Amino acid sequence: MMNWLRAFMAGRNGVDQLGIALVIVALAINFLAQLTRLTFLSFIAFAVLIITIIRALSKNLSKRREENRRFLIIGDKIKGDFDGWKDRRSQSKHYKFFTCPGCKNKLRVPRGKGKIQITCPRCGQRFRGKS
Ligand SMILES: [Zn+2]
Incomplete structure (x- = not known):
């Protein structure tokens, strides 16, 4: 990094994970704008980029880090849900999955047992269900 830029960025937030995600979102919206020729989408993409730059230059580090932290938590949750879904899908040949009506726990039972009574191990x- 050039010296003047390093000096300029001192004490500023810079590009965090949320910043990278926002750039990707802006590029995706811009791509969509080109594809659909909807001008307002270009403005939204531009606005997202401006927000990204404002965040990168911000000196309110505690607030920016809190935003980034929340973004990472949401990202982890989405990734967890997706991994869980992928996992259940790969097992779906041999197992059927139920969601407990009491506690929303995900339950796995072997397939091909007909109508069965299921007891949730977490809440009882x-x-x-039909397996
Ligand atoms: Zn339960």
Whole structure:
């Protein structure tokens, strides 16, 4: 990095994970704008880029880090949900998945047992299901 830029960025937020994600979102919206020729999408992409730059130059580090932290938590949750879904899908040949009506726990039962009574191991709720 050039010296003047390093001096300029001292004490500023810079590009964090949320910043990278916002750039990707802006590029995606811009791509969509080109594709659909909807001018207002270009403005939205431009606005997202401006927000990204303002965040990168911001000196309110605690607030920016809190935003980034929340973004990472949401990202982790989405990734976790997606991994769980992928995992269940790969097992779906041999197992059927139920969501407990009591506590929303995900339950796995072997397939091909017909109508069965399922007891949630977490909360003890009983419900019927077809495996
Ligand atoms: Zn339960």
